[in-house]
Amino acid sequence: MAPTVQTSEWKTLAEQASVEMDGDKLQAIVNQLCAALDAESQRRRPSIDPAGNNANHSGEMPFSL
DSSP states (O other), X not given: OOOOOOGGGHHHHHHHHHHOOOHXXXXXXXXXXXXXXXXXXXXXXXXXXXXXXXXXXXXXXXXXX
């Protein structure tokens, strides 16, 4: 399982990866970066309940017809 990383850390991890010369350390940083980006993606994606409804939906259309 990937380590838990706060979503705000992905930029710092990307900067670290860009200058890391040790392959093993680089791989560890990239793994953390992937976890951080996945977490950021999940945070930004709207939640869908099991019935297929948007759990963040207020009942209003997200756009005008």
